[in-house]
Amino acid sequence: MSFDTLLAIAVASLAAAALSVAVLRARPAPAAPPSEGAAPVAFLVDAGEVADATPPAQALLDDLAGSGTDWAALTTLFARRFPGLPTTAEGAEDAAPTRFEDTRGRLTITRVAPGILRLALEDRAPDAAARHRDALDRLELRAMRSAAGLCTDPAWLEDGAGRVTWANAAYRALALETRRWTEGAALPRLFERPAEGTGRLSLALPEGGARRWFDVTLQPERGVCLGHAAPADAAVHGDAAERSFVQTLTKIFAQLSEGLAVFDRERRLALFNPALLDLTGVPADRLSARPDLMAFFDLLRETEVMPEPRDPAAWRKRLDALARPGGGLDYTESWSLPSGLVYRLTVRPQPDGALAVVIEDVTSEVSLTRRFRTDLELGQSVLDALDEALAVFSPQGGLILTNAAYRRIWEVEPDTALRETTHREAADLWQAGCRPGPDWAGLRAALAGEGGAACWHGRLILRSGAAHELTVRPLPGGATLARFRVPEPDALPAPAPAATAS
Structure with missing residues (x-):
């Protein structure tokens, strides 16, 4: 099972547990009093902070590890099940007493004293099948949380308001590393939502000004968002190193006296250096249009840099072979131009499918060779005499x-x-x-x-x-x-x- 599928199941389970979805009944049944010996689910809130809670209520807060103990944590706990719950403790006090109901139970908020509120949760007694489904949901929820907690990448859940309602150990460790969270406080939202649901984001570390990069994905699921952040430091640093390497190569190419043209696998011009412009006289805008290999040699023929081949058909056949990836070994020929210059053309296929075309001015070399050959012939003539x-x-x-x-x-x-x-x-x-x-x-x-x-x-x-x-x-x-x-x-x-x- 893939990681994405696993997290999707975890999200569905968390949402089911948070919403306590059960089979809808035709008519709400009256709330049943707690069974004898069962502790009620009740919170005492003082100035927006949970001052006391019954053991079952405290267990619910413990399930929201990292969400804090303030009114925001209670909103995270109950708002999805009971829409309309006030977002602040002051708003809840102004509206008290209030009651919120669904098909399975009700939440009652009463004002005990100025600034002090009591929240009590009462559930209607479910049937045996509903109790069995709730037990299965709780088991599945624990299993999914354990599986997501083992993930080495940060993973978290956000509610509709963007609050982090759950996070795995990797997320909490990252929050501690960035010093944006302390134990016992509500979990912070480390990453902004990418514009298209997926994007590369960075977090600043408190020391040295360094940054850590992540590929962040947020997947909506039943009113919540599942977040996942894959470390991308290696990719970012690799991209930076590649850009630096390309810039260095570009500087080196710019200093070469030989004209260089590099064609990609599709045999379109991908790179050329200034010496190519100087040697051929081809306008830069014509080369910037990325001509293919055939069009490139046509440009050289137009500027009278490349002489007309003696056998055009054979030349075209050879060019067609070079235009195909894996089309042969290095190809070299010399061009004697009407101006008296001599150019050497070298075409070198590369292992990755690219093609390098090198044009050199070998006029001095050819002249020296010819002079040397003339001197040898003269010396031989003298010896023969x-x-x-x-x-x-x-x-x-x-x-x-x-x-x-x-x-x-x-x-x-x-x-x-x-x-x-x-x-x-x-x-x-x-x-x-x-x-x-x-x-x-x-x-x-x-x-x-x-x-x-x-x-x-x-x-x-x-x-x-x-x-x-x-x-x-x-x-x-x-x-x-x-x-x-x-x-x-x-x-x-x-x-x-x-x-x-x-």
Whole structure:
């Protein structure tokens, strides 16, 4: 059984007990005198305060724990059963003696002395069935009060005038915490009635100026209102933290040089930063209208930020896929604009279904890359123009650079190989293409940079008979240079004289 159902049953039971509703009889029966030995239900009120009460009357007041012992408590006890009961003790004294009756009994108010009133309750003797129903109602009332008292959230009952007629332990503890109630006094009304029956209200604590928040619900039921207050401090503090986090993110977004556009799950623009306006030139009011993803790119095309795609159909298909949640991985492309600027577009789907579009000005980066590539091509052209054959090995021993003379001598194309050539493989190639003679072990040690053999110099004689001076020496950064140079003619040894026939 849900808590709301439980409280509704409690309200119905409390109302039934307070009103003492029984089966209506056709004609009121005369009031029966109290049975022998039964104490009457009577109160003695002095200056608006209950000065004395018979044991049964005191038991009724005890059932209204927290409602006080003044005339307001008596009004809470009897007003719903006997409409027209004066709201003040002075009004009751002016009207005394008065009698209020219903189908089950009557309440009589008499003036004993100036400022002193006597209230006596007389019930007509019910039949056995009515007594049984009253007993069941009392048992159910006790059970419902016990159940509601175990609730850790404040719960209470209000009468038609807004007075608190009953409250559970959590409500009383909250009243004590806020110092708006002391034991023995009438329970205060802690919460105002929300405009629509439900609302978030706060209570100020006496120390430190802190506030406690509650989601308050008031449910009318048979002339009374059942109130329930669920603590909402975590929700309020969470909302405040979320707002602070969003404000912090907004400040960060405002400082980004990249244009950022965030689309929600429905692919409508939810957030954009000022850099997006600067990069694209799209008016802020057009973006504030929350266009969808398709309309956003149409705006970029109108401002000539996005070039016309080469294949509009393929682009539209790709965009349709991105517009659907879970429509693929990151998408990146570059736009070269007529102004000479280069923009990079990145579309990144987010795990929660959102979509982030980032636009960056990469003109400087592209220009630097192009200049670097031009410098590399120029340097390669210079190396290819040299007569000497050159080979450069990385610190890890891989062949990373050669020129045209090297590729021509050894008839290889390292740049087109599927994998990098190592210095060992290069030395094997050289040895296989040369005649025996050089110190190949020393050459390999120099290429590997082992020990102190950092340099090597020697002459290689190719199988074709061509001679080359090979010099191996280290370069800054751990690289190694191998240079093949054709020796000058006068540096070559004189050919041996031909043998003459005797």
